Amino acid sequence: MKKTIFYSIAILTIVWQFIGCSREQVNQQTLENLKKSLVREISTRETYKAYTNQAEKEHLHQVARLFKALSIGENVHASNYINLLKSLDQDITSIDPFIVLDSTRFNLQNSIKEELFEIDSVYPVLLMGKFPSQTEKKISDVYRHTWEAEKSHKSLLLMIYDFFVSEAPKNIEKSEATLPSQNYLQKLDSDFLEKVYYVCPVDGKIFDSQNVPESCNICKTPKSKLIKVE
Ligand SMILES: [Fe+2]
Numbered sequence: 001m002k003k004t005i006f007y008s009i010a011i012l013t014i015v016w017q018f019i020g021c022s023r024e025q026v027n028q029q030t031l032e033n034l035k036k037s038l039v040r041e042i043s044t045r046e047t048y049k050a051y052t053n054q055a056e057k058e059h060l061h062q063v064a065r066l067f068k069a070l071s072i073g074e075n076v077h078a079s080n081y082i083n084l085l086k087s088l089d090q091d092i093t094s095i096d097p098f099i100v101l102d103s104t105r106f107n108l109q110n111s112i113k114e115e116l117f118e119i120d121s122v123y124p125v126l127l128m129g130k131f132p133s134q135t136e137k138k139i140s141d142v143y144r145h146t147w148e149a150e151k152s153h154k155s156l157l158l159m160i161y162d163f164f165v166s167e168a169p170k171n172i173e174k175s176e177a178t179l180p181s182q183n184y185l186q187k188l189d190s191d192f193l194e195k196v197y198y199v200c201p202v203d204g205k206i207f208d209s210q211n212v213p214e215s216c217n218i219c220k221t222p223k224s225k226l227i228k229v230e
């Protein structure tokens with residue numbers, strides 16, 4: 001009897017250790033960063049949804065389509081963070097997005113500023129963290145891919161913005177350049193070369209129809225699997 005109890009405890013101990021070892025630990029700072037990243041991506045996604053509706057209201061259909069593609073891209077980022085947090089047994093609480101809505105003229109400028117902030121200040125800092133375990137390496141890969149995707153978001157926003165403010169300097173990003181009046185903006189919107197956008201479902205990178213490759217250059221997802229936004 002004593003022997004049976006001894007063996008049972010020994011087996012339980014081994015199983016317990018096995019479960020403990022197989023669940024990789026990540027440090028507290030990494031968890032905090034992941035949670036903050038999720039909040040930021042959800043806020044950005046909801047902001048782009050609101051910007052899409054606003055641009056439609058203003059009959060700026062080309063801009064609306066870009067904002068729609070951007071919201072899908074940000075949703076990919078948010079989903080990636082949710083999956084990572086779930087794999088680390090973290091509860092996902094509901095998140096109140098922070099949205100500042102204005103007219104499309106200002107929404108465009110704000111979007112460029114926000115994308116630049118992420119590209120210059122958020123992801124470089126996140127990637128300075130330490131990622132010793134396999135799980136943490138996976139997290140740093142997601143950060144790196146998201147960073148690359150955000151650069152495509154900024155480029156597409158600047159392309160449409162530069163078209164609207166062709167006389168503005170290229171690096172208005174930081175940005176006091178003013179956009180034309182609402183009526184003129186509408187005229188320009190209808191002049192802007194009609195574009196369809198393709199969003200990578202793995203990393204949220206966006207391509208326009210003039211530059212869509214056979215596969216995503218970040219993750220190799222084939223063109224046929226990209227999400228078409230028209
Ligand atoms: Fe973005």
Ligand SMILES: [Zn+2]
Nearest residue numbers: 200203216219
């Ligand atoms: Zn991709």
